[in-house]
Amino acid sequence: MIVMGRAILVTGGARGIGRAIVEAFAAGGDRVAIHYRGSAASAAELRDALPGEGHAVVQGDMADPASVRAMVDGAAEALGGLDVLVNNAAMYTTHPVLEVSYEEWQAEWRATLDTNLVGAANAIWCAARHLRDRGGRIINVSSRGAFRGEPRHAAYGASKAGLNSLTQSMAVALAPYGIAVAAVAPGFVATDMARERLESADGPAIRAESPFERVAEPQEVASAVHWLASPLAQWASGAIIDLNGASYLRT
Numbered sequence: 001m002i003v004m005g006r007a008i009l010v011t012g013g014a015r016g017i018g019r020a021i022v023e024a025f026a027a028g029g030d031r032v033a034i035h036y037r038g039s040a041a042s043a044a045e046l047r048d049a050l051p052g053e054g055h056a057v058v059q060g061d062m063a064d065p066a067s068v069r070a071m072v073d074g075a076a077e078a079l080g081g082l083d084v085l086v087n088n089a090a091m092y093t094t095h096p097v098l099e100v101s102y103e104e105w106q107a108e109w110r111a112t113l114d115t116n117l118v119g120a121a122n123a124i125w126c127a128a129r130h131l132r133d134r135g136g137r138i139i140n141v142s143s144r145g146a147f148r149g150e151p152r153h154a155a156y157g158a159s160k161a162g163l164n165s166l167t168q169s170m171a172v173a174l175a176p177y178g179i180a181v182a183a184v185a186p187g188f189v190a191t192d193m194a195r196e197r198l199e200s201a202d203g204p205a206i207r208a209e210s211p212f213e214r215v216a217e218p219q220e221v222a223s224a225v226h227w228l229a230s231p232l233a234q235w236a237s238g239a240i241i242d243l244n245g246a247s248y249l250r251t
């Protein structure tokens, strides 16, 4: 059998932005391992609908180190190696500092950092062993909130600021092994994660944050991730690319 395309692992690939990223790589002729935690049916349905052959589904909880290791190694086994890791899976919870109990505050911080930051770091540790010496790429899906602040979702904002730092550390650490590491930092994107806020009374004001007066579609994030994995994007290693429709301009 002739194996075509690169081997791509997308965490949280069954829904939202991750799903659009999976579709972008498959449309470009790559083989994709779709990671999911709870969305088993969506992951299987997506795998079966993708163009091309050799796609796989892998399950795992990003907050569980053993599960992450089994998931990454399982993806490499199913795809015959790994060329690209996309750390996309994340959780986003509301925990206003003066409204939640001390116990709730701690639980939210622990779960969010374990999933969004330590989970991504663990996936990098596991994937780097497969990606080295084959022009590998790691792309982390961060957030505008890392820069702008997240007053009601502080653990989320901190997890993404940590992910940006992790991106830059790994860009330097892994370049000698031919691995480029970059991040994208979207503002609001029309997915399940943002649905409640976009459908609330805040929706119009959220859309008005951008002079385009809308939020992003998942495909607009996916196209940047796909480009960061392209041959001529190695020089973007260490970059954190804003994708926010000019809603937040950092200097």
Ligand SMILES: NC(=O)c1ccc[n+]([C@@H]2O[C@H](COP(=O)([O-])OP(=O)(O)OC[C@H]3O[C@@H](n4cnc5c(N)ncnc54)[C@H](OP(=O)(O)O)[C@@H]3O)[C@@H](O)[C@H]2O)c1
Pocket (backbone or CB within 6 Å): 011, 012, 013, 014, 015, 016, 017, 018, 035, 036, 037, 038, 039, 040, 060, 061, 062, 063, 087, 088, 089, 090, 091, 092, 115, 141, 142, 143, 144, 185, 186, 187, 188, 189, 190, 191, 192, 193, 194
């Ligand atoms: N939507 C936005 O406005 C926005 C803005 C900026 C950045 N982002 C970032 O974009 C990425 C994708 O977000 P989205 O909007 O597509 O989110 P979403 O629709 O809520 O999907 C979240 C994904 O993360 C996975 N996930 C959550 N907790 C997990 C865990 N403990 N272990 C494994 N997988 C887990 C889910 O998997 P299952 O469904 O299989 O459980 C799902 O695929 C995230 O990193 C998010 O922070 C989103």
